Amino acid sequence: MTTDPKGSFGPIKPKFCELLAHPEVKARWEKVRKYFFLRESTYDMSNRCNIRCDGCYYFEGEKQFAREIDDVDAWRRLMRAEKARGITYVVLAGAEPSLVPQLLKVCYEEMPLGSIATNGFKKIPESVGYKIHISVWGNDETSLRIRKAKNLLKEQIKNYKNDPRAVFVYTFTRENIDEVNEVAEQLVTHGCKLTFNVFSSPVGYAGPLRHDDESLQRTKQRMIALLNQYPQQTLFSVYNAVAHTHQKGLHDLYKCSYPRQNPSQDIGLGRSFRQYRADLNWDRAVACCVPDTDCGDCRHYAAGSAVVTARLYGHVNNLASFKSWLDYVDTYLAVWVMGYEKGENLCNEPIKPPRVAGD
Amino acid sequence: MPENLDTKGIVRHVAEVIIGELKLEDVTPDTFNPEMDLVDELGIDSMDLATLALVLQDEYKIVIDEDDYPKLKTIRLIADYVKEKLVAKG
Numbered sequence: 080m081t082t083d084p085k086g087s088f089g090p091i092k093p094k095f096c097e098l099l100a101h102p103e104v105k106a107r108w109e110k111v112r113k114y115f116f117l118r119e120s121t122y123d124m125s126n127r128c129n130i131r132c133d134g135c136y137y138f139e140g141e142k143q144f145a146r147e148i149d150d151v152d153a154w155r156r157l158m159r160a161e162k163a164r165g166i167t168y169v170v171l172a173g174a175e176p177s178l179v180p181q182l183l184k185v186c187y188e189e190m191p192l193g194s195i196a197t198n199g200f201k202k203i204p205e206s207v208g209y210k211i212h213i214s215v216w217g218n219d220e221t222s223l224r225i226r227k228a229k230n231l232l233k234e235q236i237k238n239y240k241n242d243p244r245a246v247f248v249y250t251f252t253r254e255n256i257d258e259v260n261e262v263a264e265q266l267v268t269h270g271c272k273l274t275f276n277v278f279s280s281p282v283g284y285a286g287p288l289r290h291d292d293e294s295l296q297r298t299k300q301r302m303i304a305l306l307n308q309y310p311q312q313t314l315f316s317v318y319n320a321v322a323h324t325h326q327k328g329l330h331d332l333y334k335c336s337y338p339r340q341n342p343s344q345d346i347g348l349g350r351s352f353r354q355y356r357a358d359l360n361w362d363r364a365v366a367c368c369v370p371d372t373d374c375g376d377c378r379h380y381a382a383g384s385a386v387v388t389a390r391l392y393g394h395v396n397n398l399a400s401f402k403s404w405l406d407y408v409d410t411y412l413a414v415w416v417m418g419y420e421k422g423e424n425l426c427n428e429p430i431k432p433p434r435v436a437g438d
Numbered sequence: 439m440p441e442n443l444d445t446k447g448i449v450r451h452v453a454e455v456i457i458g459e460l461k462l463e464d465v466t467p468d469t470f471n472p473e474m475d476l477v478d479e480l481g482i483d484s485m486d487l488a489t490l491a492l493v494l495q496d497e498y499k500i501v502i503d504e505d506d507y508p509k510l511k512t513i514r515l516i517a518d519y520v521k522e523k524l525v526a527k528g
Contacts, residue, residue, distance in 0.1 A: 112489070118483065345508035345511075346477055347483060347484035350477075391485060392488050392491070
């Protein structure tokens with residue numbers, strides 16, 4: 080670490096070019112910066128789901144009551160308009176996108192980069208070449224209890240094993256931390272890729288899935304242990320674990336840049352991001368990646384993928400911080416972009432997020 | 439640090455940095471309109487702007503605050519900002 084040449088006041092910030100002088104850092108920087116053109120928005124595809132989960136974000140707030148538009152021409156027009164205003168990446172989500180494959184097909188025809196959040200019960204046609212995020216909330220016993228879905232993990236694996244689009248997203252709740260090992264083993268055995276999410280309470284939710292300090296600590300330990308155990312199949316980094324299990328949520332740590340928390344429309348997500356409901360309307364006041372989440376409790380993987388990634392400036396304080404940020408971005412791209420291959424993590428030491436580093 | 443620290447020199451150097459960092463092929467420092475809106479007309483976004491700010495910080499030995507990024511919408515505005523920081527630094 081560079082020290083202050085004038086004397087004893089501790090470390091000083093290195094120049095950006097000094098950080099890039101490290102060949103492995105420079106190579107990773109050049110690899111990830113090719114994707115800085117990505118501009119996302121998200122879209123609820125329908126108002127229906129084939130299962131009903133405790134703590135589901137979709138069935139909170141007003142958006143669940145939006146009238147579903149299943150007109151493929153309307154969706155095609157929307158995608159073209161989105162492209163025209165600079166959107167280059169779509170996230171197709173609520174309530175359950177696999178129920179409207181004809182709409183997914185139209186979106187893919189118009190916008191080639193994107194991802195779909197699905198429960199994985201119904202396979203999405205292979206002609207839709209987006210990343211597919213399959214939500215896993217525990218073993219089959221837990222899924223039956225909180226998602227009312229029988230043999231869900233078995234069905235998910237049957238539908239998506241060896242599918243290069245698929246990433247299984249294990250959401251850690253306060254209750255399912257100890258189940259992750261058996262679930263990860265099953266997924267890895269079937270050649271599935273895995274990443275992690277942290278349950279983030281919908282507004283007003285105070286149920287048993289909500290994390291506390293102790294469960295967040297245990298979650299972090301499990302994440303890092305699995306990352307070490309299955310480094311090839313686990314799309315994650317130590318810094319991902321730190322950022323998403325901190326006592327403070329993402330907004331407090333990184334200042335969320337989605338419109339719901341960001342009044343600025345000058346540049347970035349505050350300017351371009353929209354969250355369309357199933358009726359193809361959107362409302363800036365509630366727009367974020369997982370609407371109706373309690374912002375103070377938000378540790379959602381989708382939020383971090385935008386919010387942590389956007390904080391380049393905050394992570395150039397020292398080499399470990401910048402490497403950790405690069406690991407985070409590398410992970411984000413591997414999870415969200417078809418064809419992007421994750422590299423080996425550059426920093427395996429937990430660093431403090433910049434906003435709390437000086438606490 | 440770049441040699442020419444008058445506004446014209448800074449404008450030219452900022453244009454060179456933008457062309458180099460963003461790998462622009464259809465413009466030169468001589469043809470780059472310093473009044474062009476980099477966000478609306480060139481399509482750069484927050485990550486590109488953060489990158490440019492970090493490079494310019496290094497080169498001019500100044501600090502560009504993250505909160506100031508939204509102000510830096512044209513080459514002219516960036517050059518004025520850099521000049522102001524250099525003057526303040528003495």
